[in-house]
Amino acid sequence: MSSSFEQSMYKLIVETSTNLPADVRRAITAAREAEDRATRAGLSLSTIAQNIEMAECNVSPICQDTGMPTFVVHTPVGANQIIMKQGIRNAIARATKDGKLRTNSVDSLTGSNTGDNLGPGTPVIHFEQWERDDVDVRLILKGGGCENKNIQYSLPAEIEGLGKAGRDLDGIRKCVLHAVYQAQGQGCSAGFIGVGIGGDRTTGYELAKQQLFRKIEDVNPIPELQQLEEYIMDKANQLGIGTMGFGGNVTLLGCKVGVNNRLPASFFVSVAYNCWAYRRQGVVLDGTTHEIKEWVYEGGTGVSMTEEAGEASGESAEVAAKPKEIVLQMPLTEEDVRSLKVGDVVILNGEMHTGRDALHKHLMDHDAPIDLNGGVIYHCGPVMLKDDAGWHVKAAGPTTSIREEPYQGDIMKKFGLRAVIGKGGMGPKTLAALQEHGGVYLNAVGGAAQYYAECIKNVNGVDFSEFGIPEAMWHLQVEGFAAIVTMDSHGNSLHAEVDKDSKAKLAQFKDPVFV
Ligand SMILES: O=C(O)C[C@H](O)C(=O)O
Ligand code: SF4
Known part of the structure; x- marks a missing residue:
């Protein structure tokens, strides 16, 4: 039997991971209103808004990276912190088993994943005492x-x-x-x-x-x-x-x-x-029963993200042309990818393979377990659950691609890969490889883990499960997986452009302001 404190902690973890609070939702809605709907930013914000609602409705992680669970606990003087710590740890393990948190605690020396989010330094728990009778627990899940x-x-x-x-x-x-x-x-x-x-x-x-x-x-x-x-x-x-x-x-x-x-x-x-995906919540617990008395941040339920707010401002703003959509079947040909240009929206169907840090390092000096010719690698560490029917994807958004910069170009050439999907873009080495070999970089919307999970129709298999769930190579059957070309085979990189423009804009703020 789990304690009432543990139950309350479980509720806090699930709410934090799956339901973005009202103040964050309002900030994102205001951002949507400030962008033209048809621009890349506008389209991405619509996906983010949709994803927030899907996570709430599915009671599943908003983003697959459920972060470093960090608790700040205020207790009455004399409360038993050792028991509370254990209650938090039990709730973390249970939420991980239920697919509300990703297995995110990795041994830094061996790379092995503990599988339950418990390990040296995880979760992070800070205690403070106060002269009040109730207990206040705040949690942030920062990816x-x-x-x-x-x-x-x-x-x-x-x-x-x-x-x-x-x-x-x-x-x-x-x-x-x-x-x-x-x-x-x-x-x-x-x-x-x-x-x-x-x-x-x-x-x-x-x-x-x-x-x-x-x-x-x-x-x-x-x-x-x-x-x-x-x-x-x-x-x-x-x-x-x-x-x-x-x-x-x-x-x-x-x-x-x-x-x-x-x-x-x-x-x-x-x-x-x-x-x-600013996931932070808090609860005030009754000091004796440890039942939740109130939530610290206004809950997200009731602050709709998908109402057609801001449509009017879209009309008055300069209306951008809707980007070109190209439907492609995987595996891809060199011709497929050479025809793509920065700004195109690609809709992918077929099988793609996840791969992130451990896989890229491994493939540098090993063979691939499957034929990757024409293949598409998705920089993604999903949340997965297994039942009698097999593996199920619970959350599957992209991870930051730049970490694979030292490997990506070589891996693409070595195995004949034609596309990588990730987020945040990659650097000059990958851009050169895309041009030379014929490849494309596709940017998926970061954090939109429910949105992409819905495109995954089947888990065809998995290799390197010994790397742990996020780092394994999952073979995923997808339908209607949308991503934007941000680096193409013609030497164009939207990331390099935005970096350059924003640097020039930054320099406008050189002169003293607070003197
Ligand atoms: O680890 C992940 O899945 C994503 C990570 O939070 C990232 O932003 O790169
Ligand atoms: S993928 Fe993006 S939204 Fe998710 S934790 Fe990383 S930075 Fe945050």
Whole structure:
């Protein structure tokens, strides 16, 4: 029999992973209203909106990367924290078994996946005591892709595009703007940032992450920081990075800044970047029964994402032409992919294969378990569940492709692959290989794990299951899998273009503002 505390923790985990709260939904809806529906950013935001509703309805993960479960617990003085810790761990293991969390805890030395999200350092649990009778538990599920885009600055510094940043509010301003620029689309923009000023390297990041627990609508009690937050929201949205780095009017959905004291010698500005799949919730529990008394953040149910809000603004805005849609059957031919150009929307049917970090490394000096000629690799680590009928896909959005940059071009040539699907784009080495060998890079909408899971009609098989569920090579039968060409065989890369344009825009904010 699980304890009432464990039950409440289970409910908290499921709600956090599957139902995006109201404030986040409102921010995404506002972004939708600011973009023309027919642009790449507009189309991606529609997919994101649809995905949010699907996750709620399916009670399945919004994004397949259910992140590093991080709990902040406030307990009455004298409460037994050891029992609470165990309750959290049990609830985590159960939610993983039920497909509400992906198996996300990996041994850093051996690469083996513990399979239940428990292991040294996972989950993260912070306890605080307070002189109240109830228990407050907050949870954030922050994925690895956006975690990789966190950045820490040590002032004074020379900031790319913005020049000298001193140990003052204007220097901080430059760091934060740069932090948004450097994330590009790779942390699944449009995103949210938490900023920690001061502390040491560890507590600076902690403070930054604490800011992510603030409500989007709240107002910073420190006037300078309130001004800074407003300034960043305004200017970061002029960088033109847009949803998924496709270009667009909305790049940042929220900015929260906190400050701590520092050592005389150190001045850190730490930025925690969170993707649009900003999954954080909290519960207040009765101190005796541990039943949920209330939810800390307004729940998402009731804030519809698919109502035709914003249609009118689409009319008044400049209406972009709908991108060309091309239906292709996998495996692909060289001719198929050479005919594609940046901006085309491709609809794929047939079998594709997942492959991410472990697989790419392995394939460099081993044979593939199947014929990959004309094949399509999907950078994806899905959530999978097995029953008597076999494997089922519970969530399957793309992962950040740039991690495979050292391998991708060589792997494409070695095995005759014609396309890779992922998110955030790849670099010059892959672009050259696409041109030379005849290949294409397709960008799927990051985080849209329910949307893509629905396109997967069958799991045809799996290889390398010893790599763990996310890293295994899944052979997936898909129908109507839509992705946008962002790198083609003619040497064009939308990612390189957006990066260049946004860098030029960043430089407009070089002059001092807070003096
Ligand atoms: O691990 C994943 O599936 C995705 C990751 O969060 C990413 O953004 O790359
Ligand atoms: S895939 Fe995107 S939405 Fe999902 S956790 Fe990674 S950064 Fe966030």
